[in-house]
Amino acid sequence: MHGMMMDRPLKIIDILKFAEEVHPTQEIISRTLQNSIHTTNYGEIGQRARRMSKALVSMGIKLGDRVATLAWNGYRHFELYFAISGLGAVCHTINPRLSSEQLTYVVNHAEDKIIFLDLTFIPIVEAHLEKFPSTTKYVLMTDKENMPECNIPNVICYEDLIDRADSDYDWPEFPEDTASSLCYTSGTTGNPKGVLYSHRSTVLHALLACVTLSGSFAVGRKILPIVPLFHANAWGIPYSAPLTGTSLVFPGANLDGASVYDLLNQNKVFSAWGVPTVWMGLLDEIKNRGAKPEGLGEMIVGGSAAAKSLIEAFENMDVTVIHAWGMTETSPLGTTGKLTPPYTELPREQQINLKGKQGRKVFMVDLKITDDEGKILPHDGKSVGNLFCRGNTIAGGYFNNEEASKAVIDKDGWFGTGDVATIDEEGFLVLTDRAKDLIKSGGEWISSIDLENMVMAHPDVENCAVIAIPHEKWDERPLLVVVPAEGKKPSKEELIEHLSGHFAKWQMPDDVVYEDTLPLTATGKVSKLTLRQKYEKHILAS
Numbered sequence: 001m002h003g004m005m006m007d008r009p010l011k012i013i014d015i016l017k018f019a020e021e022v023h024p025t026q027e028i029i030s031r032t033l034q035n036s037i038h039t040t041n042y043g044e045i046g047q048r049a050r051r052m053s054k055a056l057v058s059m060g061i062k063l064g065d066r067v068a069t070l071a072w073n074g075y076r077h078f079e080l081y082f083a084i085s086g087l088g089a090v091c092h093t094i095n096p097r098l099s100s101e102q103l104t105y106v107v108n109h110a111e112d113k114i115i116f117l118d119l120t121f122i123p124i125v126e127a128h129l130e131k132f133p134s135t136t137k138y139v140l141m142t143d144k145e146n147m148p149e150c151n152i153p154n155v156i157c158y159e160d161l162i163d164r165a166d167s168d169y170d171w172p173e174f175p176e177d178t179a180s181s182l183c184y185t186s187g188t189t190g191n192p193k194g195v196l197y198s199h200r201s202t203v204l205h206a207l208l209a210c211v212t213l214s215g216s217f218a219v220g221r222k223i224l225p226i227v228p229l230f231h232a233n234a235w236g237i238p239y240s241a242p243l244t245g246t247s248l249v250f251p252g253a254n255l256d257g258a259s260v261y262d263l264l265n266q267n268k269v270f271s272a273w274g275v276p277t278v279w280m281g282l283l284d285e286i287k288n289r290g291a292k293p294e295g296l297g298e299m300i301v302g303g304s305a306a307a308k309s310l311i312e313a314f315e316n317m318d319v320t321v322i323h324a325w326g327m328t329e330t331s332p333l334g335t336t337g338k339l340t341p342p343y344t345e346l347p348r349e350q351q352i353n354l355k356g357k358q359g360r361k362v363f364m365v366d367l368k369i370t371d372d373e374g375k376i377l378p379h380d381g382k383s384v385g386n387l388f389c390r391g392n393t394i395a396g397g398y399f400n401n402e403e404a405s406k407a408v409i410d411k412d413g414w415f416g417t418g419d420v421a422t423i424d425e426e427g428f429l430v431l432t433d434r435a436k437d438l439i440k441s442g443g444e445w446i447s448s449i450d451l452e453n454m455v456m457a458h459p460d461v462e463n464c465a466v467i468a469i470p471h472e473k474w475d476e477r478p479l480l481v482v483v484p485a486e487g488k489k490p491s492k493e494e495l496i497e498h499l500s501g502h503f504a505k506w507q508m509p510d511d512v513v514y515e516d517t518l519p520l521t522a523t524g525k526v527s528k529l530t531l532r533q534k535y536e537k538h539i540l541a542s
């Protein structure tokens with residue numbers, strides 16, 4: 001027997017329409033690229049998003065077309081999230097830190113019809129004009145006064161586009177499983193893989209984030225996503241904030257400790273979200289100034305493991321630290337470490353220990369750990385296994401990439417995260433390792449395999465391995481271990497020169513060490529674990 005309730009499609013634009021009607025005066029504050037502060041609100045953003053959707057339709061954008069952004073966190077980027085998906089097109093958020101090859105790949109693979117870009121990224125686009133589709137159009141996210149001279153042909157000014165359209169526009173109806181946004185994530189090797197979110201998955205994620213992190217979202221509170229809008233939808237903040245009428249503060253391009261401090265302090269931001277690297281920068285700044293930013297009450301940290309010392313330092317300042325785990329493929333919240341009773345009754349030291357774990361699952365996400373044969377392991381806090389997840393907000397495959405899609409879903413339909421973990425009886429997740437051969441530096445991925453393939457092409461190298469070395473500021477940095485060919489010893493400079501042009505500067509190994517042979521595992525693979533243990537304390541050059 002079917003229930004008799006109405007069946008209305010869940011749509012992202014309804015979040016903005018709700019905020020426009022119910023929380024029109026709640027503010028959206030942005031630091032602009034000109035370093036001034038811009039203030040708007042949900043009422044105005046609703047009107048501007050409507051006009052931008054109408055402008056996009058007049059440019060020929062239709063349901064399913066990909067429209068890209070190459071931009072920092074600011075109000076224009078935020079309104080594009082809604083203007084693009086609202087008309088049924090797909091908002092492809094491009095990570096500007098991708099290498100040239102990866103950038104070329106994602107724009108062509110997504111077949112972006114338009115790229116909206118911040119002024120900062122003009123040189124990147126100019127350098128890729130020949131490599132991007134010839135039909136792609138470009139819009140500079142600025143106003144007439146700040147339009148610069150540039151070599152991008154027929155470039156359009158963002159504010160002109162809005163000015164030309166009126167707000168007499170009704171967002172269309174479409175099914176809730178319609179694609180809404182696309183975010184590429186780096187693979188262990190080869191090209192990035194596109195995670196294609198739907199309206200349904202996004203609205204459900206927005207709801208579950210508000211429920212799970214109920215302290216972060218409320219009218220009268222301000223939230224600052226340091227996590228970029230091009231990283232897994234800024235962890236869902238752009239949707240959960242309007243849903244609850246929470247004010248947003250966007251940091252623009254300045255993510256150093258001093259700039260983040262000033263923005264938090266001036267706006268009395270309550271909750272700020274970011275990777276451990278930015279918190280380390282903020283902590284240094286707090287030490288310099290002798291006090292935490294006024295009003296800061298909570299920080300959400302994820303993307304990499306948060307060190308206990310970092311958690312303790314913020315907790316000592318009465319900033320509640322919530323450690324979260326997730327992935328681009330999980331929308332991204334999978335677990336959070338928000339402590340509830342009875343854990344809040346525990347002695348402080350035990351609470352800090354619990355906060356160092358990756359937390360417990362959020363509603364609608366199921367977790368399992370298995371051995372290498374797929375056998376489910378107990379949640380006893382001791383059994384270490386491959387972490388899988390399942391749910392309405394978890395990717396079921398990758399955009400136009402059958403091979404990668406098949407590889408990542410197990411026979412029972414669970415998504416393989418590539419993380420290795422324990423789960424205890426109370427559901428606390430602890431990540432113990434990463435099966436995927438990747439290094440995470442400042443929240444961004446570096447593929448060890450891609451680096452190794454290129455190093456192996458050097459005539460003086462017999463064998464090599466790239467491993468992750470713990471790093472205080474960046475969490476992890478790559479170290480290149482080289483077995484030179486007989487009678488040769490290529491220098492660090494020579495090897496870096498050999499890699500340059502193929503990788504972004506920040507993806508380059510920080511140092512090179514030499515070995516006569518590489519340690520092997522029982523199955524004959526290079527034992528990176530042995531190398532990681534050996535070089536754990538290696539002092540990197542940078």
Ligand code: AMP
Nearest residue numbers: 185302303304305324325326327328431
């Ligand atoms: P991304 O898709 O770029 O967001 O990366 C997701 C991956 O980042 C996960 O699979 C983990 O390897 C890592 N990660 C995310 N959050 C955490 C965390 N709290 N602790 C440790 N690793 C994390």
